[in-house]
Amino acid sequence: MLxxxxALLAYAVGVFHRSSLAVAGLEAADRFDLDAARLSSFVVLQLLVYAVIQVPVGLLVDRYGARQVLLLGTVSMSLGQVAFAIADGYVTALVARALVGLGDGVVFVCVLRLIVAWFPLRRIPxxxxxxxxxxQVGALLAAGPAVWALDLLGWAWFYLASAAFGVVVILALLIAVGDAPGLRSSRGASLSWAGARRGVAIAWARPSVRLGFWVHFTHHFSASMVGLLWGFPFFVVGHGTTEAQAGALLTVMLLSIVVAGPMTGWWIARRPHLALQHVVACTVAVATGWSIVLVWPGDAPVWLLALLMVVVGVAGPAALIGFEFGRIGMPAERLGIANALVNQGGFIASLGAIVLVGVVLDVTAKGxxxxxxxxMAVQYPLWLLGLLQMFRHRRALPDRAHARPAERLGPSTRS
Structure with missing residues (x-):
């Protein structure tokens, strides 16, 4: 558990770094003189880097072990936050966010690999x-206390203080984390470029990995778009809330995710045959919630916005079911690349949603x-695409993937 x-602390700090711009978006627009599209480019670049490096990260984890890769990622995030604190122009700030995305992109895949190595099969889901x-406690800190800290400390000291969290994580990783019980650092077989490409192709050829990709694609982007950038201005500018109310609404979403996650894990572990139905039901619920808010005449009341955040938050953990599909029958030595491919799906969708929202805002009355x-209606085509692809790849899954929980949710022990 230690x-x-x-590893969870490292992930929470990474989520905080990723989300720290959400409540500072309006200040960043003033500081760097940005319109909506250029403001969104901070998060877009961060997510683009995250998505692009997923496959290399999966290969690196399989080759060098999760501990070493996680250390490098934490260093990169901390350096990125320092650079963002002292940035005096748009280009410098972009480079800083790229460093944050580079480090953030390695964390979750590493944590998933450590879970598989340290916990028995039945507890992995x-x-x-x-x-x-x-x-998401990291995002909670970025949504609530960060508003207060940013006002109190100012831009530079706020981001320098956030970078200091990374130093604590680095020390903890060096002292407490090993790649497996009794093994400080693991090493996989070296790979040539041809071998790496073949490994990626083999993993992607599995229908279960593609299904996992589309599950994560469909369920990750709505909460990410709200939490990373557009939720705060959507509430304040779009629906007339105060900044304090907007921060509270983001907190409601994140608390809902925290509460719903363990319940989702317990439910799926006991009812694995209903996993895909659960994902589809959550997709429909989120789309319905957004529809009610978007067609509401005038400003939606705060209670309705809060209800929407509860629905988005409760449905959010369904995205992680994609990793359970991705592990079906996967040899242990390829779990890193399988997890990376699934993880890539959600961040590609998040990247697309954030870009499209920024473009629509600039085209229609400048926000x-x-x-x-x-x-916010740009979400509907993404939901439709995800549902169609899930249905397509669900039909291609082998029958044994739906038979028994241990068989369905665990990695293969075959080499």
Missing amino acids: VWGV LMTQLTGPVG GAASYDLA
Whole structure:
């Protein structure tokens, strides 16, 4: 549990770094003189780097072990936050966010690999579902206390203080974490470029990995788009809330994720045959919630926005079910690349949603109140694409993947 606790701390700090711009978006726009599209480019670049490096990270984890890769990622995030604190221009700030994305991109895949190495098979689904939501404590800190800290400390000291969390994580990783019980650092077989490409192709060829990719794609982007950038201005500018109310609404979403995660893990571990039905039901619920808010005449009341955040938050952990599908029949030495491919799906969707919202806001009245509702409608094509692809790859899954929980949710022990 100590190893998982330290890895979870690293993930929570990574989530905080990733989310720290959400409440500072309006200040960043003033500081760097940005319109909506250029403001979104901070998060877009961060997510682009995250998505692009997933496959290399999966290969690195399989080759060098989770501990070493996690250490490098934490160093990169901390350096990125320092650079963002002292950035005096748009380009410098972009480079800083790229460093944050580079480090953030390695963390979750490493934590998932450590869970598989340190916990028995029957506990892996629950620990995976605990990790994602509990790690959102970092986003909770970025949504609530960060508003207060940013006002108190100012831009530079706020981001320098956040970078200091990374130093604590680095020390904890060096002292407490090993790649497996009794093994400080693990090493996999070396790979040539041809071998790496073949490994990726083999993993992607599995229908279960593609299904996991589309599950994560469909369920990750709505909460990410709200939590990383557009939720705060959507509430304040689009629906007339105060900044304090907007911060509270983001906190409601994140608390819902934290509460729903363990419940989702427990449910899926006991009812694995209903996993995909659960994902589809959550997708429909989130789309319905957004529809009610977007067609509401005038500003939606705060209670309705809060209800929407509860629905988005409760449905959010369904994205992690994608990793359970991705592990079906996967040899242990390829779990890193399988997890990376699944993880890539959610961040590709998040990247697309954030870019499209920024474009719509700039095209329609430069981010005026009415244009926010129109911009949020970009989610519907992404939900439709995800549902169609899940249905397509669900039919291609082998029958044995739906038979028994241990067989369905665990990695293969075959080499």
